[in-house]
Amino acid sequence: MANEILVLAESRGKEVRRITFECMAAAQSLAAGKPGWEVCAAVAGPAASGIAEVLSARGVSRVWLHENARLASYSTAAFARAYAELVRDIRPRIVLAGATFLGRDLMPRLAARLNAGLCTDCIELRLDENGRLHVRRPMFLDKILADVEFTREGPQLATLRPNLFAPAPESAVRASIIPWKAEIGPEDLRAVVREVVQTAGQSLDLTEADIIVSGGRSMKCAENFRILQELAGVLGAAVGASRAAVDAGYAPHSMQVGLTGKTVTPKLYIACGISGAVQHLAGMRGSRCIVAVNSDAQAPIFRVADYGIVGDLYQVVPLLAAELEKALSK
Amino acid sequence: MEIFALVKQVPDSVSEIRISSDPRRTEEAGIKFVMNPFDEFAVEEAIRIKERFVDARVTALCCGPERAVESIRMALAMGADRGLHAWDPAFQDQDGIATARVLAAALKGRAVDLILAGKHAIDDVNHTVPSALAEFLGLPQVNGVTRLELAADGKSATARRRIEGGEEIVDVLLPAVITCEKGINDPRYPSLPGLMKAKKKELERLTLAQLGLATSDVGLEGSPTRVTRLSPPPPRSQAKIIARPTLEESVAELVRLLQEEAKVL
Ligand SMILES: Cc1cc2nc3c(=O)[nH]c(=O)nc-3n(C[C@H](O)[C@H](O)[C@H](O)COP(=O)(O)OP(=O)(O)OC[C@H]3O[C@@H](n4cnc5c(N)ncnc54)[C@H](O)[C@@H]3O)c2cc1C
Ligand SMILES: Nc1ncnc2c1ncn2[C@@H]1O[C@H](COP(=O)(O)O)[C@@H](O)[C@H]1O
Numbered sequence: 001m002a003n004e005i006l007v008l009a010e011s012r013g014k015e016v017r018r019i020t021f022e023c024m025a026a027a028q029s030l031a032a033g034k035p036g037w038e039v040c041a042a043v044a045g046p047a048a049s050g051i052a053e054v055l056s057a058r059g060v061s062r063v064w065l066h067e068n069a070r071l072a073s074y075s076t077a078a079f080a081r082a083y084a085e086l087v088r089d090i091r092p093r094i095v096l097a098g099a100t101f102l103g104r105d106l107m108p109r110l111a112a113r114l115n116a117g118l119c120t121d122c123i124e125l126r127l128d129e130n131g132r133l134h135v136r137r138p139m140f141l142d143k144i145l146a147d148v149e150f151t152r153e154g155p156q157l158a159t160l161r162p163n164l165f166a167p168a169p170e171s172a173v174r175a176s177i178i179p180w181k182a183e184i185g186p187e188d189l190r191a192v193v194r195e196v197v198q199t200a201g202q203s204l205d206l207t208e209a210d211i212i213v214s215g216g217r218s219m220k221c222a223e224n225f226r227i228l229q230e231l232a233g234v235l236g237a238a239v240g241a242s243r244a245a246v247d248a249g250y251a252p253h254s255m256q257v258g259l260t261g262k263t264v265t266p267k268l269y270i271a272c273g274i275s276g277a278v279q280h281l282a283g284m285r286g287s288r289c290i291v292a293v294n295s296d297a298q299a300p301i302f303r304v305a306d307y308g309i310v311g312d313l314y315q316v317v318p319l320l321a322a323e324l325e326k327a328l329s330k
Numbered sequence: 331m332e333i334f335a336l337v338k339q340v341p342d343s344v345s346e347i348r349i350s351s352d353p354r355r356t357e358e359a360g361i362k363f364v365m366n367p368f369d370e371f372a373v374e375e376a377i378r379i380k381e382r383f384v385d386a387r388v389t390a391l392c393c394g395p396e397r398a399v400e401s402i403r404m405a406l407a408m409g410a411d412r413g414l415h416a417w418d419p420a421f422q423d424q425d426g427i428a429t430a431r432v433l434a435a436a437l438k439g440r441a442v443d444l445i446l447a448g449k450h451a452i453d454d455v456n457h458t459v460p461s462a463l464a465e466f467l468g469l470p471q472v473n474g475v476t477r478l479e480l481a482a483d484g485k486s487a488t489a490r491r492r493i494e495g496g497e498e499i500v501d502v503l504l505p506a507v508i509t510c511e512k513g514i515n516d517p518r519y520p521s522l523p524g525l526m527k528a529k530k531k532e533l534e535r536l537t538l539a540q541l542g543l544a545t546s547d548v549g550l551e552g553s554p555t556r557v558t559r560l561s562p563p564p565p566r567s568q569a570k571i572i573a574r575p576t577l578e579e580s581v582a583e584l585v586r587l588l589q590e591e592a593k594v595l
Contacts, residue, residue: 076471108459112463144563303568306567306592307588309581320581328595
């Protein structure tokens, strides 16, 4: 068993996603001060050498690369096979990926294939003197935090919630890039992505946004979301919604935050006219700073918010956009 | 066509979750248990497919303690044909990988054309069981599906799912494991006759021995991870309500606090 922490990279097109650099930072802080421990990255894909180049400049010891035309379209089983071959070969102690759509899709299959343990959605990681991983992860809609430990020899797999770690910075040294081999067969390609349709509108996904401005039932119609969009524009934020707004057809489900929507952890979450039902809180309670704008001083959202303004969102939101525009242009 | 819907019983989303005297567990007293909301989508989808394919049969499969039978009954009341309940005291405290192993054992030797599950369970939020089950059974999988269309011959399907910033269209050969995301359907409420009929439907129980598993495969022994301690999340301090004489002043103060105190801008 090598004292290696392997980060599985995620990219979109030619771009490495920020969560990968966050995982690298998490891995580097695990390895810090532990002699012999190394952080490495791995990437698989049809033409992944460009990605490998980018990864190699982030303070890792090695980058593993598997280029394979059979990975041109995403298939869970095929990627799980490719990474399983690498993990069996180099025997890292820890494998990390983001708790993103991809990480959540791939890691359980990889864990089962390797007969390894997996902890998903981790918010803290710790390594003990025996090289065992201990994690903290929210459960029960973020109402409880669970400390979980791995109990076996063999690789320990974990996915990390986005936006918790500052991305690993670029370094002047470049790590070597080492290819690995894997045979992808037709049995791995029984479920394959045929087409990816870019959804119109919001380009920044909620789960990757640093700042989110959300609206609820009180938006009353889809058009009114424009005022949130304008505020978001000033902040470089993404726009979210409560389920009440989504169910009423004011916003698409891709914008829904909460139990049956997305779990988000931005540094700033601005809830406008959202009451703060537990199912909504489930998706945003982990945000670093929460601001609530609500006309009802008793609204439960004020119990989790850091700052609140009791008032009409139709007055507050435009004022806030104007004030921020002034403050941020200074 | 043999369709299986995986159902897990979980605390209702509004339940207040308390840590029990054993800090690795939560208190069950006073909790209302319900079918995992995402599993309602799985059961509904299974029934809709059955309504299209005359030869189809829907089995609700659940691993969980005695109380979990209620969730199987709910699936039967919605229209599933029979229930499979896998439980043994040896399963206590097992993780998602061990649960997937139990479910795989429950399906071993049975004809399977399609396994529908929820995207995740709202108690442990593992996102793990269906994918691990697919791996153990050697089946393809598609997670987080918002639309599923089966080919007329029932041998393949096209699934749509949302990813960050887009939507994927996935072609999948059956048998396969599919997990359901909100939007795939609107689950029906069981009708009164449905509830009556559910009582008479077949419910098969499976214990450790019947599943052909050893104690080392299940429970804590069979789990590569284990919970050591539960704790309440750190309390968020009450909101600082900003109430200056005018809204303009309050908003200006908010911006100042975001910049200088919270340092998030
Ligand atoms: C199984 C299940 C899953 C669920 N999943 C989710 C989920 O994923 N996400 C989610 O959000 N919800 C979810 N819910 C629904 C949740 O329980 C609430 O119904 C929902 O969050 C309420 O949305 P809201 O806050 O927009 O609406 P409301 O609760 O109606 O609140 C509207 C708020 O707007 C305020 N308001 C009205 N007008 C103004 C104004 N002009 N200016 C300022 N404030 C104003 C009101 O004071 C009120 O507080 C789920 C429920 C269940 C049962
Ligand atoms: N104990 C269980 N019995 C039956 N199905 C389960 C069980 N645990 C999880 N599942 C299924 O797997 C899905 C994902 O659960 P999880 O991996 O725990 O997030 C659930 O929505 C269920 O459909």
